[in-house]
Amino acid sequence: MDPIIILQAGIASGTVLLFATIGEIFTERSGILNLGLEGMMLIGAMSAYKTALATGNPWLGMLVAMLAAGLLSQVHAIITIQFQADQVVSGLALTFLGTGLSMVFGEGLSKAGAVALLPSFSIPGLVSIPFVGPIMFENQSVMVYLGYLLVPLAWYYINRTRPGLHLRAIGEYPAAADALGINVNRLRYFYVLVGGMLAGVAGATISLAVFPGWFSHLTTSGQGWIAIGLVIFAQWDPIRAAGGSYAFGALRRMILDIQGPLKIFGLRNPFYYNPYWGFFLQMLPYAFTIVVLVIGSREAIRKRMGAPAALGLPYIRGERGL
Amino acid sequence: MTTKPSLFAQYRSGARFRLRMEPRLEQPGWLGLIVSLGAVTFALVLGGIVLMLVGGDPIRAYAFMAKAAFGGIGVFSDTLVKATPLILVSLAAVVAFRMRLWNIGAEGQFYLGAFGASLVVLTPLLPPETSPWLMIPAMMVMGMLAGALWGFIPGYLKAKYNVNEIISTLMMNYIAVAWNNYFIFDVWSEGGFQMSRQFPKTAWLPRLTDYAAQVPMFRGLTIHLGFVIALIAAGVVWWIMYRSRWGYEIRLIGDNPRAARYAGINIVRNTILVMMLSGALAGLGGMLEISGVVHRLQGAISSGYGFTGIIIAWLAKLNPILVVPISILFGGLLLAGREIQPSGIPMLIQGIILVCLIGSDFLFRNRIRLVQIGQEA
Numbered sequence: 001m002d003p004i005i006i007l008q009a010g011i012a013s014g015t016v017l018l019f020a021t022i023g024e025i026f027t028e029r030s031g032i033l034n035l036g037l038e039g040m041m042l043i044g045a046m047s048a049y050k051t052a053l054a055t056g057n058p059w060l061g062m063l064v065a066m067l068a069a070g071l072l073s074q075v076h077a078i079i080t081i082q083f084q085a086d087q088v089v090s091g092l093a094l095t096f097l098g099t100g101l102s103m104v105f106g107e108g109l110s111k112a113g114a115v116a117l118l119p120s121f122s123i124p125g126l127v128s129i130p131f132v133g134p135i136m137f138e139n140q141s142v143m144v145y146l147g148y149l150l151v152p153l154a155w156y157y158i159n160r161t162r163p164g165l166h167l168r169a170i171g172e173y174p175a176a177a178d179a180l181g182i183n184v185n186r187l188r189y190f191y192v193l194v195g196g197m198l199a200g201v202a203g204a205t206i207s208l209a210v211f212p213g214w215f216s217h218l219t220t221s222g223q224g225w226i227a228i229g230l231v232i233f234a235q236w237d238p239i240r241a242a243g244g245s246y247a248f249g250a251l252r253r254m255i256l257d258i259q260g261p262l263k264i265f266g267l268r269n270p271f272y273y274n275p276y277w278g279f280f281l282q283m284l285p286y287a288f289t290i291v292v293l294v295i296g297s298r299e300a301i302r303k304r305m306g307a308p309a310a311l312g313l314p315y316i317r318g319e320r321g322l
Numbered sequence: 323m324t325t326k327p328s329l330f331a332q333y334r335s336g337a338r339f340r341l342r343m344e345p346r347l348e349q350p351g352w353l354g355l356i357v358s359l360g361a362v363t364f365a366l367v368l369g370g371i372v373l374m375l376v377g378g379d380p381i382r383a384y385a386f387m388a389k390a391a392f393g394g395i396g397v398f399s400d401t402l403v404k405a406t407p408l409i410l411v412s413l414a415a416v417v418a419f420r421m422r423l424w425n426i427g428a429e430g431q432f433y434l435g436a437f438g439a440s441l442v443v444l445t446p447l448l449p450p451e452t453s454p455w456l457m458i459p460a461m462m463v464m465g466m467l468a469g470a471l472w473g474f475i476p477g478y479l480k481a482k483y484n485v486n487e488i489i490s491t492l493m494m495n496y497i498a499v500a501w502n503n504y505f506i507f508d509v510w511s512e513g514g515f516q517m518s519r520q521f522p523k524t525a526w527l528p529r530l531t532d533y534a535a536q537v538p539m540f541r542g543l544t545i546h547l548g549f550v551i552a553l554i555a556a557g558v559v560w561w562i563m564y565r566s567r568w569g570y571e572i573r574l575i576g577d578n579p580r581a582a583r584y585a586g587i588n589i590v591r592n593t594i595l596v597m598m599l600s601g602a603l604a605g606l607g608g609m610l611e612i613s614g615v616v617h618r619l620q621g622a623i624s625s626g627y628g629f630t631g632i633i634i635a636w637l638a639k640l641n642p643i644l645v646v647p648i649s650i651l652f653g654g655l656l657l658a659g660r661e662i663q664p665s666g667i668p669m670l671i672q673g674i675i676l677v678c679l680i681g682s683d684f685l686f687r688n689r690i691r692l693v694q695i696g697q698e699a
Contacts, residue, residue: 039673079677082684083680085681086680088488089632090677090680092426092632093673093677093679093680094673096629096672096673100674101670103664103669103670104372222496225489225493282496282500283497283501286493287493289489289493290490293489294483297486298483300484301484
């Protein structure tokens with residue numbers, strides 16, 4: 001129960017949630033709700049692992065994961081943008097589709113053995129910062145560092161650039177954006193693709209870096225859904241998303257570690273003496289997601305902010321929207 | 323008499339066309355059926371292509387599945403056994419979806435229903451020699467209560483704090499599985515195995531094969547009373563949705579929440595009640611499964627029924643009566659799918675069916691016409 005180790009591992013495991021959550025933020029900011037995150041992450045994890053196994057090159061695996069999950073996301077884009085179908089049901093369908101596809105093409109992969117993983121390294125200089133250094137910069141996966149870069153970039157892109165302004169416009173008031181000459185539906189296709197590719201990165205980060213391997217549909221164990229909950233908690237803001245993701249990662253690691261010691265805070269550790277109490281620990285990330293949702297929703301009401309106004313609504317030119 | 327030149331002739335003479343979609347003014351009922359059937363057929367073809375890609379023989383696989391699910395009275399009885407929990411979780415989805423409440427927690431409510439029913443037998447709330455006439459109804463009530471509780475929590479959070487019910491119900495699924503696991507591994511574990519002891523016979527739903535001594539042809543038929551209960555549940559849900567005032571309120575909220583609010587319908591109360599009804603139906607499904615089939619509490623009592631129920635509900639266009647035949651078809655798919663390798667195939671086919679189904683809905687609402695460019699008006 002070393003807090004440094006828990007936070008260090010928590011950041012690594014939270015990186016998975018981070019990529020998925022920020023990807024979904026892009027998609028939802030454009031007005032499309034994609035609940036298929038779990039399916040896209042599974043496709044990403046499976047195809048990354050399979051490619052790395054076949055070629056020995058984890059970066060190629062990462063690329064294939066982005067392409068595969070991006071391709072899957074376009075199924076959702078076509079159904080919801082072109083065919084104007086219900087985004088909730090389509091997202092669910094995408095989860096089934098991604099889970100089924102990854103299970104079929106990942107058959108036998110769980111016994112495949114070792115695979116070349118993405119590199120881990122320490123950042124010289126930064127690593128010697130007290131407390132923060134060992135947690136954030138010591139022997140972390142390259143994906144963790146890419147995650148650090150993604151957060152400010154995503155925030156800057158959404159809030160301070162012209163394409164980011166267009167992104168927010170098509171999610172808040174697509175008719176006005178259309179009137180300004182922005183091609184609403186084309187941009188929505190693009191941001192669904194961005195979300196899909198980042199979900200692929202999240203999946204590949206699991207299977208090639210954080211929890212290496214392919215464990216069929218248990219590989220993601222609901223993290224896609226937790227990420228969707230985090231988007232709401234984060235109020236569609238990448239920086240808050242990072243906080244939430246790392247906190248959840250640390251929680252997941254703490255649950256693993258808490259069953260080890262004989263005593264906690266000088267008291268008999270019930271989780272050590274009855275390992276089955278661990279099932280209650282297993283509930284925690286899911287229970288916490290609900291708590292986090294309650295906090296996020298109450299705050300949204302209090303501050304009168306909330307989801308992008310056009311989230312979940314198809315844009316049909318000339319029809320009265322909103 | 324002048325006839326319109328054929329499209330091809332027009333094309334030859336230099337006319338150019340493009341596809342244009344326009345909303346259908348009439349949406350005849352038979353068209354919905356054809357579009358749905360077409361979508362399912364298309365999905366099976368796509369599934370077959372994937373099967374070929376991974377080195378299978380789709381025609382043989384489908385023929386095998388059809389035979390394994392419907393090729394005889396014995397297997398058909400097994401199919402109906404599989405269909406029983408599916409009918410109930412699909413009804414759970416129908417009730418909630420009709421109000422546009424996305425309860426995708428039927429899986430967890432199903433597990434909790436099994437847990438609630440087990441409480442009666444394993445605590446035990448009733449001694450094992452209790453008459454089945456009391457035991458079975460008590461298990462049904464407890465199963466429905468436990469499922470309703472599991473629906474109440476996300477319903478309350480939705481109604482009071484506007485918490486997204488999709489995510490909360492899904493999270494409740496994981497919690498339910500861990501909850502059941504704790505009782506299977508620890509409290510009710512039988513000799514260290516990950517299952518409870520077997521229920522006494524008084525807690526078993528009667529099966530046809532139990533009457534083989536009187537009627538020899540019933541030998542080996544595993545279909546149990548739960549199927550009849552599921553049919554009754556479908557009838558009751560239909561009555562609630564289309565013949566009761568409550569159902570009218572549910573449908574009105576689903577179609578137009580704003581109008582419903584102006585009409586004085588209590589949306590908060592209905593949100594909670596509908597989630598509880600939905601949970602109770604799924605919970606009943608869990609109770610029927612352990613009382614009719616497994617006869618004990620154990621892990622993995624559901625192979626994703628809660629999610630299959632969503633597809634069935636959508637395929638049935640949220641019609642409680644149509645849920646029954648479609649559940650039987652999917653029961654066959656699940657039954658036969660157990661023997662199909664790779665194991666993800668049934669899940670994949672379900673996913674493709676749902677994708678094609680919601681995609682095809684567009685064809686139902688719109689029609690696509692070939693129009694000559696320049697003469698579109």
